[in-house]
Amino acid sequence: MAFRTDVINKQGYFISLEGGEGVGKSTQIRLLGADLKEKGFDIIETREPGGCPGGNAIRHLLLEGDIHRWTNATEALLFAAARSEHVTRVIRPALDKGQWVLCDRYIDSSLAYQGDASGIGEDNIRKLHYIGSQGLMPHRTLLLVLPNGEGVERAKIRDGNQGNRFEKRDLDYHKKVNEAFHKLALENPERFRIIDASGTAEMVHKRIMHSIDDLLS
């Protein structure tokens, strides 16, 4: 069997994109994935909650329905369960094959939303992550940042009144989420890069490529 010479044969990196509602994570994952593929890297794009059949089933439970559908604890457990499926069935196997994994939200979303804004506590979220996913962490986390409220506004324009259970939470909740993300980034500077998500999608993409420059060589 002939080896493909157009695929760069080196270790794959696990990169997560994080940030509040509507800051452009999904848009930027698509642009990043296309750019890396064009450069010859073997990548998969995935998202949380979801990324596999079990994860997608739990995604419906988490995003749909009444805002008070779950207790905060149940919600944290469901996210951890979805992530366990995703890591075991998709992320780890891809990394073992040497692929890059680009993931739209990961553990830092659970830390910021459930751990901090919903009051479950970061240590408890880390324990669930250890139980469910052996504590697997990304090599790099790109935190997309917009001023408070701007991302939610973008998401509202995108979704009309059909926002999910998280978009419907008030500005105070989203402010806490943004502050928690910022704190996580400052506490873990070797893993995080903070990306200004204002301007056009193309401008943000350029900033993202610059922030992973060191992984490409």
Ligand SMILES: Nc1ncnc2c1ncn2[C@@H]1O[C@H](COP(=O)(O)OP(=O)(O)OP(=O)(O)O)[C@@H](O)[C@H]1O
């Ligand atoms: N740089 C940008 N400038 C203006 N609008 C943008 C920009 N990037 C994305 N958008 C638009 O803003 C909306 C939210 O973007 P996107 O869906 O990528 O955000 P997200 O972070 O994935 O949101 P969510 O948290 O809901 O998954 C979309 O309608 C998208 O087309």
Ligand SMILES: [Mg+2]
């Ligand atoms: Mg998205």
